[in-house]
Amino acid sequence: MPSAVHVRPATADDASAVATIYNHGIAERQATFETHARSAKEVAAWLEEGRPFLVATASDGTILGFARLSPYSVRKAYAGIGEHGIYVDPQARGRGVGKLLLQELAAAAEQAGYYKLTSRVFTTNHASLALHRSAGFTEVGIQRRHGRLDGEWKDTMLVERLLGDAAR
Ligand SMILES: CC(C)(COP(=O)(O)OP(=O)(O)OC[C@H]1O[C@@H](n2cnc3c(N)ncnc32)[C@H](O)[C@@H]1OP(=O)(O)O)[C@@H](O)C(=O)NCCC(=O)NCCS
Numbered sequence: 001m002p003s004a005v006h007v008r009p010a011t012a013d014d015a016s017a018v019a020t021i022y023n024h025g026i027a028e029r030q031a032t033f034e035t036h037a038r039s040a041k042e043v044a045a046w047l048e049e050g051r052p053f054l055v056a057t058a059s060d061g062t063i064l065g066f067a068r069l070s071p072y073s074v075r076k077a078y079a080g081i082g083e084h085g086i087y088v089d090p091q092a093r094g095r096g097v098g099k100l101l102l103q104e105l106a107a108a109a110e111q112a113g114y115y116k117l118t119s120r121v122f123t124t125n126h127a128s129l130a131l132h133r134s135a136g137f138t139e140v141g142i143q144r145r146h147g148r149l150d151g152e153w154k155d156t157m158l159v160e161r162l163l164g165d166a167a168r
Contacts, residue, residue: 004059005097007104010047010066014055015040017063025087030125032085033147033154046070051082052108056097064092067101069109072118080115086131093127102135106163115166120146120156129157137161 010018019040025031026038046068047053053068065088072081084105088098109117121128123142133139140158147154161167 005056005064005095005100006059007054007056007100009108010053010055010068012044012047014063014066015043015047018055018066019043021063021065021087021089024090029149030122031087031128033149035150052105052112052114054101054104054108056088056092056101058092064089064097065101067105069105069114069117080113082109082114082117084109084117084119086128098127098131099135102131106135106161110163115163116160117163118158118160120158123155123157132159135161 019038019042022043023037026034026036049070051069051071053066055066056064058064065086067084067086069082069084072078072083084102086098086102086105088101106117117137119132120143121132123129129139137159138161140160143156143158145153146156
């Protein structure tokens with residue numbers, strides 16, 4: 001990975017670049033069941049929710065990718081579980097940016113009191129499966145036909161990583 005890559009908390013000024021990277025991920029149809037593009041304003045609203053939300057930047061400040069937490073469940077018992085999303089600009093992939101972001105997100109989540117990160121990865125998303133394995137996530141199992149994307153059933157791999165005391 002280029003040593004110039006830096007990870008920091010996202011700010012409102014990053015919203016437009018984050019939206020562009022996320023919308024590219026939506027268009028690729030490998031990362032999410034979401035199909036409608038998000039605006040910078042919608043991304044700014046995510047930021048205002050106050051959960052861990054990081055961006056990776058190049059030395060010139062260009063946003064290379066982002067990782068963020070959203071709530072796993074409305075149930076109080078699961079308040080310490082975060083569902084994460086991670087997206088890297090296509091031009092910056094395969095250089096360790098995703099792994100750095102995911103490791104830093106886990107550290108930020110632990111610092112914020114979360115005890116687990118979890119996500120569902122399409123079983124066809126080999127890059128994300130490799131990333132999660134490499135970043136210490138366990139593959140819990142495959143959830144068959146977990147949703148439809150463009151009318152086609154998708155299987156998802158449930159991945160998780162324990163944090164802090166829960167990991168010991
Ligand atoms: C998944 C994604 C975030 C990975 O980011 P990245 O910066 O390219 O990943 P990294 O370079 O940090 O690689 C992490 C590990 O995954 C492996 N990997 C990355 N892309 C891979 C690919 N296409 N095929 C196989 N392995 C791959 C790397 O070799 C590395 O393994 P290692 O640590 O054992 O050497 C990126 O491909 C992406 O943004 N995809 C579109 C959005 C998406 O799918 N998000 C995840 C939704 S669940």
